[in-house]
Amino acid sequence: MVEFRGPLAGFGVTLTTMFKKPNTVNYPEEKRPTAPRYHGRHRLNRYPDGLEKCIGCELCAWACPADAIYVEGADNTDTERYSPGERYGRIYQINYLRCIGCGLCIEACPTRALTMTNEYEMADDNRADLIYEKDRLLAPLEPGMDPPPHPMVPGATDEDYYRGTIPLAEGGGR
Template sequence: MQALTNRVQPVDRRPLTLWERMYLPAIFKGMLITFKHIFQKKATVSYPEEKRPFSPVFRGLHILNRDEEGRERCTACGLCAVACPAEAITMEAAERKPGEEHLYREEKYAARYEINMLRCIFCGFCEEACPKDAIYLTETFAPANFQRKGFIYGKDDLLIPDPKAKQTV
């Protein structure tokens, strides 16, 4: 009888030998593999107790840096937002009010600075593009969250606390 399709049909089936019918060789091979895995190093890590080593070039959570005097380094130039391939950074620039110029080095600042961590691919281009070293990626993980709003980090979340404010407290 000829097949109706172009599939290859099995020509004949040979009868199983006594060893194959008992399945003992297959059982012994499986047990051998199992015993080999018992004596190997575990692949899992008990996370809170032991930390897994990371690559020296690991990039984690973003931080907005301050200068030595506690002032924000970001001048809202927008180079980090332009360099971001995932378009995860949103920024709005504003000018300092009259009378504030003497407190700050630059006349412009970032009135709004947001990073959408759901879009971020942690490439580090924002860090490389910043001429003032205002943004950098730390070695900490971005914390987990259950809502989308929790993954959008604003300027208040990213800015390092003012060291002078700590001294006065």
């Protein structure tokens, strides 16, 4: 009699589970929202006039324990200005085959140029496509933003940009 209790208990668990509501989602047709503070794909941010926040300091690459970030800085000129400072990130790459999503790069960024979004879909069938270049990482231009390179807002200094006190004209642009 004792020999039958073990298998019957197992079948009992199976029977009760069979009639419960499923806890699955039809992904990718149905996508559950992520938590507000979820660490997903990285984004390089812009200032309200369209200039890039990245100053090419490479601190994010140095802070990355997985060596997933490569940054090559360059100097801004009077004719070609990509960021308000004297330097900008000419080449910016994140290798998502190596990235562990720890967020240390975000903490290291002195200008808050690098943040993480809620996007989590980064699967691909090609390894080379999982190395995101600057063009895929930059935040899109919003209405009123001018694509760089362009000069800083007239009358503004790089200190105004870093403090967030840029004197923008009516309508958001320069």
